[in-house]
Amino acid sequence: MNKFEPLIGKMKFDTSGLIPAVIQDVENNEVLMVAYMNQEAVKKTLEGPYVTFYSRSRNKMWIKGETSGHTQEVKEVYYDCDADCLLVKVVQKVAACHEGYRSCFFRKIENGESKIIAKKLFEEEKVYKK
Numbered sequence: 001m002n003k004f005e006p007l008i009g010k011m012k013f014d015t016s017g018l019i020p021a022v023i024q025d026v027e028n029n030e031v032l033m034v035a036y037m038n039q040e041a042v043k044k045t046l047e048g049p050y051v052t053f054y055s056r057s058r059n060k061m062w063i064k065g066e067t068s069g070h071t072q073e074v075k076e077v078y079y080d081c082d083a084d085c086l087l088v089k090v091v092q093k094v095a096a097c098h099e100g101y102r103s104c105f106f107r108k109i110e111n112g113e114s115k116i117i118a119k120k121l122f123e124e125e126k127v128y129k130k
Contacts, residue, residue, distance in 0.1 A: 004042075004046045004047070005043070007046075008039055008042050008043060008046075010083055011042065011079060011083050011084070011086075012082065012083050012084040013038070013039065013084075014084075016056075017038050017039065018036040018037065018038055018054060018056070019036065019037055019038075019042065019084060019085065019086060020034060020035075020036055020084075021035055021036065021037050021045075021051075021053070021085070021086040021087075021088050022034050022085065022086065022087050022088070023035070023051065023064075023072060023088050023090055023096065024087060024088070024090070025089070025090065025091075025092055026075040026076060026089040026090060026091055027091070030102070030103055031103060031105055032072075032090070032092055032097075032102070032103045032104065032105075033096045033097065033103065033104040033105075034104070035053040035064075036053060036054050036056060037053055037054055038054040040052075040054075040061060041053055041054045042086070044061070044063075045077065045088065046074075046077060048073075048074045049073055049074060050063050050064060050065065050071050050072060050074065051064045051072040051074055051088055051090060052064075064096070067128060068094070068098070068127045068128065069093065069094070070094040070095050070096065070127075071093045072088075072090040072091070072092055072093070072096065073090055073091040074088060074089075074090055075089050075090060075091060076089040077089075094121060094122065095121045095122060098124060098128070099120075099124055100120040100121055100124050101118045101119075101120055101121065102118060102121055103118065106118035
C-alpha cells in the first residue's frame with residue numbers, strides 16, 4: 001500500500017472517478033489553471049516532483065509540461081472541506097496555458113465583452129508543432 005492511499009481514499013471523486021484541481025503559483029498565488037485528476041494522477045502528483053492530470057478528452061494521464069517543457073513543480077497540496085477539490089501550489093516553468101499565456105485565465109469579461117488581459121509568452125504552433 002502506498003503511503004498516500006488512505007488519504008486519497010478519503011477524497012470524493014465524481015462519478016467519472018475524477019476530482020478537480022486548481023493550480024496556483026506558490027509565490028504570488030496567481031491561479032494558473034484548473035484540470036482533473038483520477039486517483040492515480042493524485043498519487044503521482046503527491047509523489048512529485050511534477051503535477052500529473054487525467055485528460056478527459058484524450059482519456060489518459062499526462063504530466064504537465066511533458067510536451068512543452070512548461071512543467072509545474074509541486075510545492076504544496078491542499079484539499080477542501082468537502083474533500084472534493086484540490087489546490088496544488090506549484091513553481092510554474094514558463095506558462096501554464098497551451099495558448100501561450102502564463103495563466104489559462106487570460107480573458108476578462110468586461111462590459112459584456114471578452115478582453116485579453118495578459119501578454120502572450122510563446123506561440124503555441126512553435127511549441128506544439130501544430
